Amino acid sequence: MSVAILQFLGTNCEYDMEYAYSLLGVKTKIIWHKEESLPSDTKLVVIPGGFSYGDYLRSGAIARFSPIMKSVIKFANDGGYVLGICNGFQILLESGLLDGAMKRNENLHFISKSVDLEVVDNNNAFLSNFNTGDMVNVPIAHADGNYYIDNVEELEKNNQVILRYKDNINGSINNIAGICNKQKNVFGLMPHPERAVDSLLGNDAGLKMLHGFVKSRIL
Amino acid sequence: MIVEVKVRLRSGILDPQGKAIHHALLSLGHNSVSDVSVGKIITLNINSDDKEKVRQEVTEMCESLLANVVIEDYEILL
Numbered sequence: 267m268s269v270a271i272l273q274f275l276g277t278n279c280e281y282d283m284e285y286a287y288s289l290l291g292v293k294t295k296i297i298w299h300k301e302e303s304l305p306s307d308t309k310l311v312v313i314p315g316g317f318s319y320g321d322y323l324r325s326g327a328i329a330r331f332s333p334i335m336k337s338v339i340k341f342a343n344d345g346g347y348v349l350g351i352c353n354g355f356q357i358l359l360e361s362g363l364l365d366g367a368m369k370r371n372e373n374l375h376f377i378s379k380s381v382d383l384e385v386v387d388n389n390n391a392f393l394s395n396f397n398t399g400d401m402v403n404v405p406i407a408h409a410d411g412n413y414y415i416d417n418v419e420e421l422e423k424n425n426q427v428i429l430r431y432k433d434n435i436n437g438s439i440n441n442i443a444g445i446c447n448k449q450k451n452v453f454g455l456m457p458h459p460e461r462a463v464d465s466l467l468g469n470d471a472g473l474k475m476l477h478g479f480v481k482s483r484i485l
Numbered sequence: 486m487i488v489e490v491k492v493r494l495r496s497g498i499l500d501p502q503g504k505a506i507h508h509a510l511l512s513l514g515h516n517s518v519s520d521v522s523v524g525k526i527i528t529l530n531i532n533s534d535d536k537e538k539v540r541q542e543v544t545e546m547c548e549s550l551l552a553n554v555v556i557e558d559y560e561i562l563l
Contacts, residue, residue: 324553331550360553367555369494370501414498414556437501 269294269485270308272338272354274318274329279351282460283314286476289463292485299332309484310347311338313354315407315458325368325410326356335361347391347484348452352408355444355454364447364454366415371408372437378407380469382432383443383457387425390450391482395474401432402471404457406443411456413438413445424448429455488531488543489562492552493524527551539563 269287273280273296280296287294295305299318304311318329329335335357342348342363350358358364371377385393385400396402418439421427429444436456444455459472479485494500500522507521529546533539543561552559 323550327550327553359555367553369498369556372499372501374501374505412501416555437499 268292268305268307269310269312270297270304271295271312271314272297272299272334273314274299274316274332276318276320277314277316277353279314279316279458279460282458283312283351286460286463286473289473290477290480290485292480297334299329299334301337302333303337304334304341308341308346310349310479311341313338313348313350313357314460315352315354318353318357321353321410324356324360326353326358326360329353329357330361339363342447342452345449345451347479349392349479350452350454351458351460352406352411352456355456356410358452358454363452364445365421366413366445368410369412369414369437370410371412371435374409376407376409377411377435378405380405380462381435381443381457384430384432386427386430389425390428390446390453390478391484392446392453392475392478393428394478394482402475403462403469404459404472404475405461406435406457408436408456411436411438413442413456415439418442421445428453429457486531486534486536486539486563488529488539490527490529490543490547490551491524491560491562492527492547492557493522494556495558498556536563 385396430441431443434441446453459475462469462472503522547559
């Protein structure tokens with residue numbers, strides 16, 4: 267029962283994620299991107315936020331070819347659980363594990379603030395602690411979070427949209443903040459749950475999200 | 486040979502940078518500008534003279550890495 271947290275050149279949220287899962291009593295291991303395989307007891311792979319390869323070319327475009335990603339793609343295709351946050355979401359899109367692409371925010375700003383999100387679907391491991399329609403407040407921090415997909419109707423129809431911005435702050439199609447794949451084992455979202463893990467600091471909605479994998483007995 | 490790859494957002498996909506530059510140009514009084522799009526040029530220096538082979542290889546590079554075909558078009562100039 268272990269979480270593999272990937273670390274690329276430029277990743278900067280891996281220790282926050284490690285801390286968040288330590289609060290839940292879950293064993294984690296930070297995995298350098300040059301590794302070629304995941305630990306054999308890996309139950310969840312987290313690709314944390316940051317600026318892998320300095321966002322050169324496109325956010326996530328180069329990280330997706332790091333040696334560890336071959337194992338992550340195989341792990342996901344075999345049904346393993348993968349969670350990508352912010353830059354991790356971008357890497358999942360670039361690697362084809364999730365559909366769509368990210369554009370520059372509509373107003374071109376780097377937006378760093380807490381935003382209200384609607385839980386669109388709770389019939390998945392990640393959001394199993396919430397009810398559909400719940401509003402949560404989680405921080406975002408990104409410049410390339412303007413989600414785009416050609417066939418958004420298909421995504422909506424398959425209940426693959428899991429989180430929506432209450433106010434569309436970055437131009438994302440249908441206010442989409444987070445999605446999953448059809449099989450519901452790969453998740454990507456721009457907001458940072460690992461930055462909302464302590465009620466003492468005003469907000470533990472993120473911890474509740476991360477706990478979803480514990481509740482669903484994946485961890 | 487030198488190969489240039491032009492990458493830009495597919496037509497029909499809103500280009501926030503192009504829009505911002507368009508507004509700036511209009512505010513400078515360039516009212517004749519009806520649209521602006523922003524892209525990038527990637528210059529490759531390739532050790533080969535076989536144009537067809539190079540075109541094929543660069544196409545593969547574009548499809549796998551240089552462009553994200555979900556939102557971008559690419560053009561190979563050689």
